Amino acid sequence: MSRKAQLTPEFVNGIVAPYVTDEGKISLIRNASSLNTNHTTMLVGRHQQIAAKTLLVWGEDDPWQPVEDGERLAAEIPDATLVRVKNASHWIPQDAPDEWLDSVQRFLSL
Numbered sequence: 001m002s003r004k005a006q007l008t009p010e011f012v013n014g015i016v017a018p019y020v021t022d023e024g025k026i027s028l029i030r031n032a033s034s035l036n037t038n039h040t041t042m043l044v045g046r047h048q049q050i051a052a053k054t055l056l057v058w059g060e061d062d063p064w065q066p067v068e069d070g071e072r073l074a075a076e077i078p079d080a081t082l083v084r085v086k087n088a089s090h091w092i093p094q095d096a097p098d099e100w101l102d103s104v105q106r107f108l109s110l
Contacts, residue, residue, distance in 0.1 A: 059088035
């Protein structure tokens, strides 16, 4: 069974539910507008200044943020750890809960 099969109708409906009302549709439009990356792109030059240990857990099948983005961040952020999760998309805790939890627990025990 593919991990993606864990994206049950209940899960998908839970993601969609806040946006089905008129107020929710306006909220969705505002959220989509905020995806403009200008405010985060300007921070790229400062990644090298991040002093905290950083964990990046990335789904290899993420359709919105490809794993190459995670690889780039891991290269730019000192002391970053990238964990690539096969057969997982953007919602790793849903797609691969065991791998996500193992990664976080290992990272926190460092």
